[in-house]
Amino acid sequence: MNELLESAILASKNASKEILNHYSNYSLYAKDDKSPLTSADLAANDEIFKVLEKTDIPICSEESILPYEQREKLEEFWLIDPLDGTKEFIAKNGEFCICIALIKNGKPILGVINIPIKDEIYYSNEIGKVYKNENLLNFSSNSPNLHLTGRNGKKTKSSKFANYFNLTQTNLGSAIKFCKLASNEASAYARFGDSSLWDIAAGHFLVKASGGLVIDLKTKQDPIYNGKSLINNHFLALNKNSIHLKDKMVDYIKKYIAI
Structure with a gap:
């Protein structure tokens, strides 16, 4: 596992802890587009930045957007959603997650999704291999329709x-x-x-x-x-x-x- 993937996984773990800390007691705000924003979103965003800023790769987050004028000049940048599924977080149905991707020349080359309620992390930086909590997934099994x-x-x-x-x-x-x-x-x-x-x-x-x-x-x-x-x-x-x-x-x- 390379250092960038390790950083992304660590960032997701730290964000997950913050989200769970806010799960039963959070503040609720409204964005300009009227979509919900919670203190959990903001706390998770802060934790992710603390880790990923050490990689010296620019970060574009839902809560800290990089303008296009900056993104278009970047070969690489982190693209993150510190709490994807804020409405699900508010509904307390557990169906929310943390998304971290590394983008290079417009395409993702690394992906991490952390599901806090289940303590599950899916991650990969290599075609042909996806891990769930350090276990390599089996792609050959049949899937339900x-x-x-x-x-x-x-x-x-x-x-x-x-x-x-x-x-x-x-x-x-x-x-x-x-x-x-x-x-x-x-x-x-x-x-x-x-x-x-x-x-x-x-x-x-x-x-x-x-x-x-x-x-x-x-x-x-x-x-x-x-x-x-x-x-x-x-x-x-x-x-x-x-x-x-x-x-x-x-x-x-x-x-x-x-x-």
Whole structure:
């Protein structure tokens, strides 16, 4: 394990402790866009910065955004969400996580997702290997025919997609969905709503490292993370066992689901 991955894992552990410290007693604020922000988000962000600043690599966080004018000139930068799933944190359903990715030339080359309530950390910096709490995941096992979708927002398009491909739709908050794909516990995750760059970068790398894929439904390429917009295009994520369905799924989405 290289030093950068070790730093990302340590940062996620320290952030996890802070989040759990705030779980039963936190302050709630509203961002300019009316989305919720808690003292746990801010405390986790601080802990991550304390560790990752020592790497001398610039950091772009949901709570400390690097402007595009800076990001476009960077070969490398950290892209983090200190608490992905703030609404789930408030709801106390446990479906929130910490996302840390290292971006190089617009693509993730390292991913860490920490799930505080379960004390689980998924991580990788190498294609073909994903670890969960130091245990190498087995990618050869069969996976259930599950399509994952978020707990918030309308699900009409997701349900239509799942029904067509005979997938059972399951609601799950935050980037934990990518962990389920990387560990072969689900087949697909089609996102037909907005998400931010820091929401998916770490998960994108974990899915890719496990043999799966994440495809931007507009460009038909991998999502990129150094563009001007902080919002991703809609995307499709598939685990290793479902990659053979990519073309059929993309064609179906193009023909029958307006995105």
